[in-house]
Amino acid sequence: MRGEGALLVEYADLECPYCARTNILLNDLPVRRIFRHFPVVSKHPRALLLAHAAEAAALQDRFWPMHDSLMEDQGRLEDPHLWQRCRALGLDLDRFEADRRTAAVAERVERDFRSGVRAGVMTTPTLFVDGRAYPGIPGEELLGRLRQRTAETRARPTGR
């Protein structure tokens, strides 16, 4: 979780270009974001591996920096690129390499994915605001609604 403002739950795939576009739009908004992994491997072959990488970074308190790093440059997603990103973000590379292959990390991503399926997510990104699902890149209507909701919501403490 990050940010302050209206609560937004986001199901996304780190290799999905629509999710990258959405990330840019959401970064401009004062919203409290909860990220859930929805890797669609048949569409994006590296999606699951990237989800695991982001969760391994989370174990070193670098989830959002890794998330942003991947979303901002989806053209370089091979392992050497990941290691480069780790170095740039100050991650312990050996620990990252071990963590991203653990069952705990895989289960975390799997749990997110299944929760998305249960909630009826069928495309990425899908955003949930006030219990309603908004599939696809958020349009002006939703963005305006989020700004309005944020104005109504008192700031809350942040955390992951």
Added chain:
Amino acid sequence: MIAPGSPAPHFTLSDQDGNEVSLEDLRGKTTVLAFYPLDFSPMCTDQLNVYQEVLGDLEQQGAGLYGISVDSAFAHKAFRERLGITFPLLADFNPKGEVARRYGVYTEERGHSRRALVMIGPDLEVKWSHEAPSPLEIPGANLIFDALAAR
């Protein structure tokens, strides 16, 4: 659309590799038929991709999955490769949309089927069916799991 409790209408269709699949082949197992408008259209791509991701879970619950559209077997073959999906796609191609008509999900003015899910029981009776309220809405995989759980 075909209602639960009805006998599943008969069909024999070719899959993407030219193998014939008949309703009779589905006897003894639970099968989900996913009717969708067209190969390669953006929404159908999302729909089948997510179904692919949950295919293991469906199989674990003893259910098979087939996609059906009015496209030809050759288009299905290319579409499967493009999407990386492994479940079979049936070609409701000639006469065009005949099976979709029998299941009550064909749209004459558009020339393809609507987006619908039909669950057929081991006794070849329709156990559950669902039609998307609009072509822009994709029936979530959660609906299939709910229907399986309610068996």
